[in-house]
Amino acid sequence: MAQTGKTKTRAGKKSGASKKPAKSRVGRGSARDTGRKNGAARTRADAAESPRRRGSLVWRITKALISLSIWGVVALTAVLAYYGWTLPDVTDIEKATLREAGFAVIDAEGGLVARTGKIHGDHVTLADLPPYLPNALIAIEDRRFRDHPGIDVVGLARAAWTNLLAGGVRQGGSTLTQQLAKNLFLSPDRTLRRKIQEVLLAFWLESNLSKDQILEIYLNRVYLGAGAYGVDAAARTFFGKPAGDVTLFQAAVLAGLPKAPSRYNPVADPEQAAERAAIVLNAMADSGMLTQAEADAAKRPTVPVVRADTRGRYGRYFADWAVGRAADIAGGANRDLIITTTLEPDLQHLAEKTIADHLPAILEAGASQTALIAMRPDGAVVAMVGGTDWQKTQFNRAVHAYRQPGSTFKFFAYLAALEAGLTPDTMIDPRAGTIGDWTPRDFSKTPDDPVTLRDGFAKSLNRVSVAVGERAGRAKIIDLAHRLGITADLSPDRSLSLGVHGVTLIELTGAYATLPNGGNAVLPYGISRIEERGGETLYVRQRQETAKVLETGVARTMHSLLASVIEYGTGRNARIGRTAGGKSGTSQDYRDGWFVGYTPDLVVGVWIGNDDGSPSKRITGGGLPARMWGAFMTAATAHLPDSPMPFPEQKLFGGFFNFGGTSSSDGGTAPEPSQRIETIQENSGRR
16 A cells, blocks of 8 residues: 555656646747737837838938028028129129220331230121021020020030030030120139129129120120121121121131130131031031031131231330320220321331340340330331330330430530520530539549530530539529420439439430421320221321420520530440431449430430349440441431431521531520420320
């Protein structure tokens, strides 16, 4: 029994042991089932939540985009407002469309000296032009011109795509309206600011002008090469005809120029211009403006240029001076002007040759610049060189440079002395040239004994000249210099007679011209006529009777003194074997060398020096300047007879030596104030 019980007990234990694992499996299965149920529940929950999450993300992205858009609009508005605020004044479109004047300077024989400024033709309307000319421009430059509001979005996209494929800028997207906005109001700078302003201005033009008005202004303003602005100027420049008469092929040539005026203009390359014209004709055919057969029939292998523009190759200093004077006379002209001048081409070329021939000697002598001016006795400027090289420096030393004239200014001191009653035989004591503790020095030894006024002038003795000036009176010298056309301020200091105050070459030469002009005032001038191209005459210089500024006897005697300078004085290098008078001048430390003189037919002034006023290597007026004067004058007068000075024959006694001088009775008095010239009216202008 006991065994049985034990057996049961073991069996029971075994039975219990065998039941526990079964119970555990049931528990784990239940957990798995529960997990699966929970997972399925979560999956169903996540599935239900997913649309809500996606909707939230889309909303957040949408809000961000809306926010960015709003701020983008705000930023764009601010940028446009800023650049709109800084736009140039566009309220007066008529003023903006005014053209700068172009000038053609013509010499006395009708030849072109130079063109300056922009070359414009006549203002043309669309009705003045053959329809194929504006059509050619539209076809090649802005095919949707008639449809877009100023900006061509399609054209911009096409240009951007083409440039992207090419890896660089190959096409532009600017419309004709944008190009006009740039030309009228903006600088050519390639900046973001300028591009934005160009777009704004294009919209403004489109809203204020019709398409035809925009096109018309463009055709009159666009630069087409060789200095020509507008289709009429270009047609006249390249083809010798107005724009209204151009052929279809010529219209295509003109329309092809705005892209690259320097490269495609027919003067620069006739074959390339023809190739560009063919592209324009094909574009017209593509746009339906022509048939392809008409386009092909119009093509040419080259562009025959009937009359190419030339800007002249000489007289540029004179041309600049003449243009400045013309601008003063004609006022603020905005049309092309033709300026007929007094320039004589043979003498101008001779002046330039004289400068070139002597330039090596000038440079070797320590100077870097020179100027020469020649005029007729009435003041008509026939030759002018304002420097050694106009390409390097356009500063006109013949007109604008104020330099110490040295002894050439003694001309005024001795004239004043003659008016005060002194004569060529008056004895002058050099010791009278000492003023207080100041004694002027001479280049050579000053004689101790008195000398004649004539010898003191011929040999350019400084102490004698100061003594002469003191006897004449400093105020009288200044008055006489101003009377003869010197406009510079002059101070009545003790060295006045020695030429220490700056004057210009043109005014000094004009003052000397009063002698071959018979003692009459001389106002240097260079313009005889101004007219609009193909239009009205604006100015014609009339023959003028100028005031008598020197009494005949005084003028005759002064000529005899100046003739003495060339005959045996400091101007011996200027001898030319004919009637002549002149005076040399050298400033302090050899900074300036001058020679100014005349024959009965021509008056010439020469200056040599450095722009910075530095000393030369002892250039004196009687050296290089006198030789240059002599070389120019000899050639200039070789074909002329030796004529006398324009003074009436003396009634009493002869002159001194053979110079046409006067006796002591030929002293005189100054003209009355009413006879003095008003030098400001049409003097050199110093432009």
